[in-house]
Amino acid sequence: MREKGKLIILILLSAASIAGYMFIELGPNWDYALPRRAEKIAAIVLTGTVIAVATLLFQTVTNNRILTPSIIGLDSLYMLVQTTLVFFLGSTSLTVMNKQVNFAISIGFMVLFALVLYRLLFRREGQSIYFLLLLGLIFGTFFGSFTSFMQVLIDPNEFQIIQDRMFASFNNVQTEVLMMAAVITAAMLLYLMKFFKYLDVLSLGKETAINLGVEYDYTVKRLLVIIAVLISVATALVGPITFLGLLVVNVAYEMFKTYKHSVLIFASILVSIAALAGGQMIVEHVFTFSTQLSVIINFIGGIYFIYLLLRESKK
Amino acid sequence: MVEVQSVSKSYGLKAVVDDVSVNIQKGKITSFIGPNGAGKSTLLSIISRLMSADTGEVLIDGQKVNETKSRDLAKKMAILKQSNHLNLRLSVRDLVAFGRFPYSQGKLTKEDHVHIDEALRYMELEELQDRYLDQLSGGQKQRAFIAMTIAQDTEYILLDEPLNNLDMKHSVQIMKVLRRLADELGKTVLIVIHDINFASVYSDYIVALKDGKIEAQGTVNEIITTLTLKQVYGMDMSIQEINNQKICVYFS
Numbered sequence: 197m198r199e200k201g202k203l204i205i206l207i208l209l210s211a212a213s214i215a216g217y218m219f220i221e222l223g224p225n226w227d228y229a230l231p232r233r234a235e236k237i238a239a240i241v242l243t244g245t246v247i248a249v250a251t252l253l254f255q256t257v258t259n260n261r262i263l264t265p266s267i268i269g270l271d272s273l274y275m276l277v278q279t280t281l282v283f284f285l286g287s288t289s290l291t292v293m294n295k296q297v298n299f300a301i302s303i304g305f306m307v308l309f310a311l312v313l314y315r316l317l318f319r320r321e322g323q324s325i326y327f328l329l330l331l332g333l334i335f336g337t338f339f340g341s342f343t344s345f346m347q348v349l350i351d352p353n354e355f356q357i358i359q360d361r362m363f364a365s366f367n368n369v370q371t372e373v374l375m376m377a378a379v380i381t382a383a384m385l386l387y388l389m390k391f392f393k394y395l396d397v398l399s400l401g402k403e404t405a406i407n408l409g410v411e412y413d414y415t416v417k418r419l420l421v422i423i424a425v426l427i428s429v430a431t432a433l434v435g436p437i438t439f440l441g442l443l444v445v446n447v448a449y450e451m452f453k454t455y456k457h458s459v460l461i462f463a464s465i466l467v468s469i470a471a472l473a474g475g476q477m478i479v480e481h482v483f484t485f486s487t488q489l490s491v492i493i494n495f496i497g498g499i500y501f502i503y504l505l506l507r508e509s510k511k
Numbered sequence: 512m513v514e515v516q517s518v519s520k521s522y523g524l525k526a527v528v529d530d531v532s533v534n535i536q537k538g539k540i541t542s543f544i545g546p547n548g549a550g551k552s553t554l555l556s557i558i559s560r561l562m563s564a565d566t567g568e569v570l571i572d573g574q575k576v577n578e579t580k581s582r583d584l585a586k587k588m589a590i591l592k593q594s595n596h597l598n599l600r601l602s603v604r605d606l607v608a609f610g611r612f613p614y615s616q617g618k619l620t621k622e623d624h625v626h627i628d629e630a631l632r633y634m635e636l637e638e639l640q641d642r643y644l645d646q647l648s649g650g651q652k653q654r655a656f657i658a659m660t661i662a663q664d665t666e667y668i669l670l671d672e673p674l675n676n677l678d679m680k681h682s683v684q685i686m687k688v689l690r691r692l693a694d695e696l697g698k699t700v701l702i703v704i705h706d707i708n709f710a711s712v713y714s715d716y717i718v719a720l721k722d723g724k725i726e727a728q729g730t731v732n733e734i735i736t737t738l739t740l741k742q743v744y745g746m747d748m749s750i751q752e753i754n755n756q757k758i759c760v761y762f763s
Contacts, residue, residue: 261598393617399599400609403561403592408663409585409613455599 206466213473244468250426251441266438269336302432310424518567529723542710545720559590585613589660610662630662650681
């Protein structure tokens with residue numbers, strides 16, 4: 197089958213970029229470099245998976261292929277949490293503070309915010325999902341403004357520390373945090389299995405999904421919670437990176453031209469891993485750390501996004 | 512039987528459906544007619560659980576719709592709304608196969624494929640079954656969606672303006688299929704329809720709504736009269752009998 201062939205190509209491609217990242221210019225101190233690179237690759241695979249799955253789910257639930265979950269405002273909330281920590285506790289808190297504690301605080305706030313937002317939305321029946329997006333957008337802007345406000349007030353040296361957090365980076369992921377993130381992700385993916393069969397039907401739209409016997413509100417609420425948790429994990433792990441999702445999910449759609457989530461989910465994950473591992477390889481070996489991976493992702497993703505918008509408007 | 516018991520629904524202060532009670536007979540085609548904004552589509556959405564009523568109940572074969580499991584209802588009742596814009600790369604057969612979801616939950620069995628083939632044949636879509644939806648004309652697309660509801664194999668089929676944007680040939684074709692569904696397979700068909708002549712010629716019962724209330728209901732002969740239609744639409748129509756069919760002439 198052609199789908200299988202394409203999937204195998206993707207598997208080879210992501211395996212190649214992982215291997216490339218692991219072994220290029222390994223040098224004589226391989227026993228030092230290899231475990232560190234393995235750690236980063238683990239973070240890359242985890243983040244890639246989480247972002248791909250969350251974006252695919254989000255686009256299915258909203259029936260819109262040019263949205264990313266960052267529109268709910270979780271990225272901005274993450275920055276707000278980090279800035280607030282520095283604002284009140286000083287920059288040493290970020291460096292001194294246990295990474296796991298920071299991770300837990302960030303995730304806790306993001307998930308809490310998402311739940312409050314959903315509660316607001318679903319309290320009244322028949323509320324459109326676009327109302328959620330609008331609310332999220334407004335909150336996101338609010339968080340963003342508040343963050344800039346605090347950043348202006350703090351010491352420029354401290355701002356440097358925050359600035360590091362503003363861009364997604366795999367350069368200082370810690371194993372303990374990685375384990376936590378992996379466990380949470382695994383739990384979410386397991387929970388997702390329960391709703392997986394509904395995804396194809398949900399992509400037909402709300403009314404058709406209800407007609408075909410999907411408990412729409414129940415299912416969508418749970419999917420949104422899964423999305424929020426996944427996005428929180430990825431953001432707390434490496435920083436704001438949701439834009440990547442838009443890129444990889446659309447590449448998966450373009451490559452496979454199918455509606456089947458059983459294919460799309462693996463395709464998006466593989467594209468995502470290949471892009472991240474390949475991108476990180478370029479950052480480290482071509483640019484020798486002079487730029488961040490997220491800068492490259494946002495650059496390519498932005499161009500692709502504009503292309504999508506132009507093509508949609510032509511239809 | 513579908514029993515609608517004093518159902519009301521309002522948006523803000525405006526009552527869109529206002530204390531409506533009606534019983535729908537089994538195995539017949541019932542048409543909902545009325546002017547724009549009379550609440551026809553809203554009523555159909557409430558009957559099919561796409562919306563919930565503010566007050567009142569809808570019972571299908573004695574079971575309350577809002578207390579029945581959605582999946583069980585999906586095997587009893589199919590609803591097709593008027594706007595079916597899809598941004599998916601889906602072939603006609605894929606779409607019709609979705610009609611089997613209440614039974615298969617995504618894993619199609621041999622029996623499912625039999626139903627899909629049957630539905631495709633019923634809507635004369637066999638030759639188009641591998642085409643993608645975005646390559647179809649409006650009429651073909653509409654037929655594909657109706658085929659999906661047929662594959663769902665439900666006793667009740669609810670269609671919201673199935674003739675929207677179709678030419679006469681396709682409109683007649685679809686109404687004939689609905690007639691066959693009722694006559695040959697004993698299905699109960701509920702449609703919201705704007706063209707009163709299609710309602711007059713192809714339905715058994717007509718329910719006329721106005722301002723969220725039922726203005727009149729009964730057999731075609733009872734409703735298609737100059738007097739009743741004047742009450743509903745507020746305009747004079749002359750009713751002509753042509754080939755034993757009542758045709759409204761409303762061009763003045």
